[in-house]
Amino acid sequence: MQFRDLKAQYLALKPQIDQAVQTVLDDCNFISGRQVKELEKSLAEYTDVKHCIACANGTDALSLPLMAWDIKAGDAVFVPDFTFFATGEVVSLVGATPVFVDVDTDTFNIDPAKLEEAIIKVSKEENLKPRAVIPVDLFGLPADYSAIEKIAEKYDLLILEDGAQGFGGMLKDKRACSFGDAASTSFFPAKPLGCYGDGGAVFTNDDELAAVMRSIGIHGKGEDKYDNVRIGMNSRLDTLQAAILQVKFKAFIDYELEKVNQAAAFYTEKLKGLVKTPVVPEGYYSSWAQYTIHLENQEQRDKLQEDLKKEGIPSMIYYKKPMHKQTAFAGAGMDFNEADFLVCNQLCDTVLSLPMHPYLTEDDQHRVSEVVRRSVEG
Ligand SMILES: *Cc1c(COP(=O)(O)O)cnc(C)c1O
Numbered sequence: 001m002q003f004r005d006l007k008a009q010y011l012a013l014k015p016q017i018d019q020a021v022q023t024v025l026d027d028c029n030f031i032s033g034r035q036v037k038e039l040e041k042s043l044a045e046y047t048d049v050k051h052c053i054a055c056a057n058g059t060d061a062l063s064l065p066l067m068a069w070d071i072k073a074g075d076a077v078f079v080p081d082f083t084f085f086a087t088g089e090v091v092s093l094v095g096a097t098p099v100f101v102d103v104d105t106d107t108f109n110i111d112p113a114k115l116e117e118a119i120i121k122v123s124k125e126e127n128l129k130p131r132a133v134i135p136v137d138l139f140g141l142p143a144d145y146s147a148i149e150k151i152a153e154k155y156d157l158l159i160l161e162d163g164a165q166g167f168g169g170m171l172k173d174k175r176a177c178s179f180g181d182a183a184s185t186s187f188f189p190a191k192p193l194g195c196y197g198d199g200g201a202v203f204t205n206d207d208e209l210a211a212v213m214r215s216i217g218i219h220g221k222g223e224d225k226y227d228n229v230r231i232g233m234n235s236r237l238d239t240l241q242a243a244i245l246q247v248k249f250k251a252f253i254d255y256e257l258e259k260v261n262q263a264a265a266f267y268t269e270k271l272k273g274l275v276k277t278p279v280v281p282e283g284y285y286s287s288w289a290q291y292t293i294h295l296e297n298q299e300q301r302d303k304l305q306e307d308l309k310k311e312g313i314p315s316m317i318y319y320k321k322p323m324h325k326q327t328a329f330a331g332a333g334m335d336f337n338e339a340d341f342l343v344c345n346q347l348c349d350t351v352l353s354l355p356m357h358p359y360l361t362e363d364d365q366h367r368v369s370e371v372v373r374r375s376v377e378g
Pocket of ligand 1: 188
């Protein structure tokens, strides 16, 4: 059994993917080919956002807006404590200070009440200017944007949605990657919509921001490629990856998103009462980047992972270490109080992500569920 079965997906889509790749090879338009523009257009339509700018990976997709907003040393950017490293890394990369905020125990996403507390604390005590917040749509579930938008407005913060795991998710009638002032996603192969290498995209309704981000992604280009008006970087999506994504995007909207939601419902039906299953609050729709259960304690979690492994079933711990405990952030002048991160610390010890992808069979899910039952009951 695969944790995320990319091979099954390739086999299902092979004729179309091979054809799409062959077309790029025949045309030899490897950089900024028409497929990139076409993909940007369909992703913008799907998310109902005015501009989609493809780039080299999901980390660059976070850096582009931060750079365009001139977020820099002396600025504070609020980031959930429970996320992939890149969400905090990009803040430090532009010289600003990431301020980690605890998460909600049910949704795993940034806790709006704690966000407000952190903003007030930073405004009062530290020599930092609150500038932005990067809510993450963790494991496919959009963050609580209704609450976050109110707080951001109150304290005049920019919102950058980290939709690396969220593409395809929804909150009421709005899709992930359409929240905040800008949003980013990743096409890393294991993400809900993945390519065959690295890739990413950034979304915004702001014309001026879009123009600046396009420029930054191509060495700060001005009117033409050899007129450079700012310091930028080289961050483009390969035409090959765009062509592959066009095929995969169609499968994603035609059936894959529905399949992962069916798989999640199946797991939840089998596992409820045995372990804490993922919570999808009213009005939310998840794209199930991960199906993450919550065990009673670390011992039970580690035993379950062992028991699954013995049966040849892969599982992953997302995430083992909170952001505030990452070595890279140690000594960055930030003093952390463990009491501020009770939920995140506990999640890191007790969560486990089970195999989840659109090609998972009910037989496989049944097998996984039975091992979970035996492990936690026995
Ligand atoms: C994967 C991921 C990223 C980074 O994406 P890359 O394409 O790997 O650079 C950023 N944020 C989150 C939450 C992620 O899961």
